[in-house]
Amino acid sequence: MPLDFRTASQLRHHHPAWRLLLADHSPLIASFLDAAFIEPNVRTMPESRLQARLEDHLFQLRESEREEAFPRSATDYLNDWADNHKGWLRKFYPIDSDEAHFDLTPAAEKAIGWLTSLTQRHFVGTESRLKTIFDLLGQILEGVETDAEARIAELERRQSDIQREIDSIRDGHIDVMGETAVRERFQQLTGTARELLSDFREVEHNFRQLDRQAREQITTWEGSKGQLLDHIFGERDAIADSDQGKTFRAFWDFLMSPSRQEELTDGLEQLFRLDEVRELSPDPRLKRIHFDWLEAGEQTQRTVARLSEQLRRFLDDQAYLENKRIMQVIQDIEGHALALRDDPPGGDLMSVESPTADIRLPMERPLFSPPLQPVIDDEVTSGDESAVDPDALFNQVVVDDVRLRHAIDRQLQGRDQVTLAQVIDANPLEVGLAELVAYLSLAGSDERATFDDQTPETIAWQDESGLMRRARLPRVLFTRQRTG
Structure with a gap:
């Protein structure tokens, strides 16, 4: 959308990124936040550690500049940067x-990224970006093509190009990428990898804003539960179904594939062994960038889980208030009964039938009648949700299979095989036996899992009452699959 005068004026007065650029100590703020969060890829940092780092940073600046340049303490600076009127840090x-703890906000990261882009680069790569444009253009046109013959013709053209390249290599003609092209593409790869981390922080910020709005609505809501849940879930579905939500979900599913993780690990290892890349002195942390993506994505998922937890607590509180009202009515009835105990009203209060034996002779029993086939009406009608008791929905024990699979995948990242006992030691059982049975169910359908009946093992956990429970079962071994 175009940037008109009114929009630019609003951004200047209200956007945290613009306020950072206009701040009196913007060089201090930008340089410190970049060194503390962006450069080492730190998501959150405790207050004591961040305060100590800022004290060291201020000490060095006061030595090189002047003593009165930065008169405030590190604690004052951090609290000021986390103030709602500044919005450069999130304190929680x-x-x-x-x-x-403190976390960098997406607005501050955007401002620092723009300042970083102003610095002089060693060289500006244009060839790789031009090829990227052509590749993206080809993917779009191919993706929207509905003519089967046109698609087949394009595939046959690529097949012939590949065959010519194979024939050329067999004849001894191998085209090797030059040093400049390697450095250019490595620079583009590094920038894109770091931009992905910024995207995770912005997606998490959006879900956190939704969580905050949900809490405010829950606190001030006076209508029915159904209307509130309709409103909140509608906003959450709008984010999940947006372009940003869809691409985040597709990226997360792609990254969670063990074969893709192994492919990334092997590819980065080969990349860092190239002489052209070693001459650039690259950051070695780039070799583990996909694990940083996983950590950032898990933190985003935890933010979504906290939103669901807040909704569950709201329903529990509403159920408690309704039960409290019922107890008050019962107590009122008991109070009236006690008041009438010494002076009961005249007449009959109630009538009770005389107890009699229910005798049924064998010959009175009806003959067998075949059961009738029920007629099921598959039409779903909506009724008044106010008479529905939702307590039974939340008294169930639900085990998240996706969380268990992620726990197994994380343990297999740094080793070739792991037992179920080792997975549970690193991720203790949260719902007891039901979660252990879920692990066994996953192992039964997982090609990477094997059962060793000859080697039993004992798994222990602590239940809700604090008692230690133990289960003895055959050893379950998960093995990481390798791509061919």
């Missing part, structure tokens, strides 16, 4: 932690 308290 993680679950099961009494120490504040």
Whole structure:
């Protein structure tokens, strides 16, 4: 969309990225946040560690600049940068932690990225980006082509090109990419890999904003539960079904493939062994960039899980209030009964039939009648949700199979094989026996899993009451599959 005067004026006064560029100490803010979060790819940092790093940074600047250049303490600077009017850091308290943590906001990361782009580059690569444009253009045109004959003709053309290249290699003519082309494509690969991490932070920020809006609506909501859930789930589905949500989900499914992870690991190892790449002194952390993607994606998934947890608590609170109202009515009835105990009203209060034996003779029993075939109406009608008790939906024990698969995949990232006991040691059971049975069900359908009946093993966990439970079962071994 075009940037008109009104939009630019609004951004200047309200957008955190523009405020960072206009700040009095913007060089301090940008250089420190880049060194603390973006350069080492740190998602969150405890307050004590970030404060110590800022104190060291301020000490070095005061030595080189002047003592009164930065008069405030590191704590004051961090709290000021995390203020809602600044919006460059997010200060929060993680679950099961009494120490504040800080995270970089997407707006601050955009501003720092733009400042970084202003620095002088060693060379500007244009060939690789031009080839990328042609490749993307070809993918779009091929993806929207509905004519089968046109698609077949394009595939046959590529097949003939590949065959000519094979014949040329067999004749001894091998085209090798030059040093400049290698460096250019490596520079583009590095930039794209780091941009993906920024995308994760922005997607997480969007879901966090949805979580905040849901909490505000829950706090002030006065209507029915069905209307509120309709509204919240509609907004969540809108994000999930947006272009950003769809591409994030497709990227996550692609990255979670063990074969793709192994392919990335092997490819990066080969890339860093090239002489042209070693001359650039690349950051060795780039070899593990896909694991950084996994960590950032898991944090985004945890933000979505917290939204679901907030909705569950809301339903629990509503059920508690309804049960409390029922108890109040029962107590009122009991109070009236006690008040009438010493002075009961006249007349009959109630009538009870005399107890009699229910005698049925054998000959009175009806003959066998074949059961009638029920007629099922498959039309679904919506009724008044106010009379529906949702408690039974939330008293069930639900085991997330996707979370269990991710736990197995993470343990197989750094080793060739792992036992079920080792997976559970690293990821303790949260819902007890049901989760253990789910692990066994996954192993039964997983080609990587084998059962060793000759070698039993014992798995222990702690239930909700604090008692230790143990289960003895055959050893389950998961083996990482290798691509051919």
